Amino acid sequence: MLYVEASLDAEYWNHQYKNSQTGWDLKQVSPPIKAYIDQLTNKNLNILIAGCGNAYEAEYLYQQGFTNITLIDIAETVVQLLQQKYQHTSIKILNTNVFEHRGCYDLIIEQTLFCAINPNLRSAYVVTMHNLLNPNGKLVGVLFNRTFEKAGPPFGVFKAEYKQLFKPYFKFHTFKTCYNSFFKRQNHELFINFQKNTLT
Numbered sequence: 001m002l003y004v005e006a007s008l009d010a011e012y013w014n015h016q017y018k019n020s021q022t023g024w025d026l027k028q029v030s031p032p033i034k035a036y037i038d039q040l041t042n043k044n045l046n047i048l049i050a051g052c053g054n055a056y057e058a059e060y061l062y063q064q065g066f067t068n069i070t071l072i073d074i075a076e077t078v079v080q081l082l083q084q085k086y087q088h089t090s091i092k093i094l095n096t097n098v099f100e101h102r103g104c105y106d107l108i109i110e111q112t113l114f115c116a117i118n119p120n121l122r123s124a125y126v127v128t129m130h131n132l133l134n135p136n137g138k139l140v141g142v143l144f145n146r147t148f149e150k151a152g153p154p155f156g157v158f159k160a161e162y163k164q165l166f167k168p169y170f171k172f173h174t175f176k177t178c179y180n181s182f183f184k185r186q187n188h189e190l191f192i193n194f195q196k197n198t199l200t
Helices: 010-018 031-038 056-063 076-085 119-132 159-166
Strands: 047-050 069-073 092-095 105-111 133-144 170-177 189-196
Touching: 010 076, 031 056, 031 133, 031 189, 047 056, 056 069, 069 076, 076 092, 105 119, 119 133, 119 159, 159 170, 159 189
Parallel strands: 047 069, 047 105, 069 092, 105 133
Antiparallel strands: 133 189, 170 189
């Protein structure tokens, strides 16, 4: 069992949501993730969005006919809002730490979780994503490719570090600068489509 105690705990994130200190929130689906969703044909994919926040991607997935969706967030405040919003749908919403979660998914969508966790947890994040995926499952989404002026979160990372962290666990299908980022994130995002490796 992999368990990691995050220093940025539930209390911190609840405070951010309660005080509307959510500068990472795009108020819409991340454009690169929307484009990826639009080309998916298998509506039966078992999908996880960890650190889901307001979960615009989940809403879009559901509108497109995907029903096997699980959302995880450590902040009870946002989880309660989502549970009310999606109470009449098949979307599962869990108030938990992703490092404690157990499940088997075909697709995990990454949108601001990696940059939000304590940098000491980056290796644990990679292992956790690998463990949560079915064989040949994919980790898809966007990662920041920059540093930040203020102390995090968000915590900055560059492509070379991602490559070192993920390479033992994933095959890189796509790993490049986004051409269609949200305008405030232009030239600062990488789009990833990583497929789970079988470890020997």
